[in-house]
Amino acid sequence: MAARVALRSYPPSFRERYGGELEALVEDTGAGPSVVADLLVGALRAWLRPVMPEESAERRRRRMQASVATTWVTWCAAMYALPMVGFILSEEPGLTPDLVRRLLDVAQYAMFGAGLILLAGALALLAETSRTGNRAALRPLAALVPTLPTWLIAPFLLAYASIDPISYWVGALAVLGPAAFLITMAVAPAVAVTRCRPPAKVLRLLALSGVAVAFAVTTTGIACVAALTMSTDDAARLITMPILAVTVAASTAALVSSGRGAKAALHREHPVDLGGDV
Numbered sequence: 001m002a003a004r005v006a007l008r009s010y011p012p013s014f015r016e017r018y019g020g021e022l023e024a025l026v027e028d029t030g031a032g033p034s035v036v037a038d039l040l041v042g043a044l045r046a047w048l049r050p051v052m053p054e055e056s057a058e059r060r061r062r063r064m065q066a067s068v069a070t071t072w073v074t075w076c077a078a079m080y081a082l083p084m085v086g087f088i089l090s091e092e093p094g095l096t097p098d099l100v101r102r103l104l105d106v107a108q109y110a111m112f113g114a115g116l117i118l119l120a121g122a123l124a125l126l127a128e129t130s131r132t133g134n135r136a137a138l139r140p141l142a143a144l145v146p147t148l149p150t151w152l153i154a155p156f157l158l159a160y161a162s163i164d165p166i167s168y169w170v171g172a173l174a175v176l177g178p179a180a181f182l183i184t185m186a187v188a189p190a191v192a193v194t195r196c197r198p199p200a201k202v203l204r205l206l207a208l209s210g211v212a213v214a215f216a217v218t219t220t221g222i223a224c225v226a227a228l229t230m231s232t233d234d235a236a237r238l239i240t241m242p243i244l245a246v247t248v249a250a251s252t253a254a255l256v257s258s259g260r261g262a263k264a265a266l267h268r269e270h271p272v273d274l275g276g277d278v
Contacts, residue, residue: 064200073190074253076182085223088240103227106219107224114216214258218251218254
């Protein structure tokens with residue numbers, strides 16, 4: 001009777017998975033006072049750590065998956081901001097300190113290195129998707145097809161708009177079209193990663209690599225903030241405020257998300273104690 005009460009003192013989720021094993025152990029070892037005491041101690045431990053191993057592993061997998069997707073989006077945001085900052089500085093080359101230019105060069109190399117890391121991760125995800133046959137998860141990437149031409153013809157549209165200033169709609173299309181492609185380029189792969197549901201063994205290395213990508217994004221954010229605050233006048237700073245906001249937000253999100261993803265990737269499962277010496 002006491003052993004039955006001790007068994008029922010375990011959390012429902014724990015009993016659902018390990019209840020049969022515990023009952024078999026009690027039948028084999030008997031229901032003596034020491035066994036009941038061990039069962040009660042095990043029940044207390046189960047209540048203090050109520051998450052089942054499978055649930056915990058799935059949550060960590062999702063954490064790594066979200067970290068990979070977020071890291072990609074932040075890298076895209078920083079990659080878009082970097083050339084815009086370079087274009088702004090090219091208008092006033094004499095006002096840019098040498099230290100800022102060197103910092104921008106470091107950020108550029110770091111972003112290219114992070115891009116290679118992301119490319120390797122994308123190839124790993126594609127290989128896993130091909131292995132599992134879950135190609136339907138890649139359908140969000142199809143959104144890149146209609147927006148890619150706007151990116152390719154943007155220089156020609158801008159050239160035409162410069163010749164015919166009345167064609168404002170041409171200039172607007174030259175700006176909004178590539179913007180739509182860039183946004184799609186950032187969002188579509190992130191959605192595809194979520195729909196692919198890659199296993200933890202694939203995500204673990206990608207999540208750890210995200211720390212290096214976050215470092216590159218943060219370096220870019222610091223370089224952009226330093227360049228725009230030190231190299232532009234008050235009127236230009238008002239125009240560059242959106243770029244500053246994007247780079248700061250991307251850097252913060254990259255650091256937080258990559259840190260959580262790395263923590264989930266480095267976690268190691270501990271064997272579940274079924275009740276001490278039972």
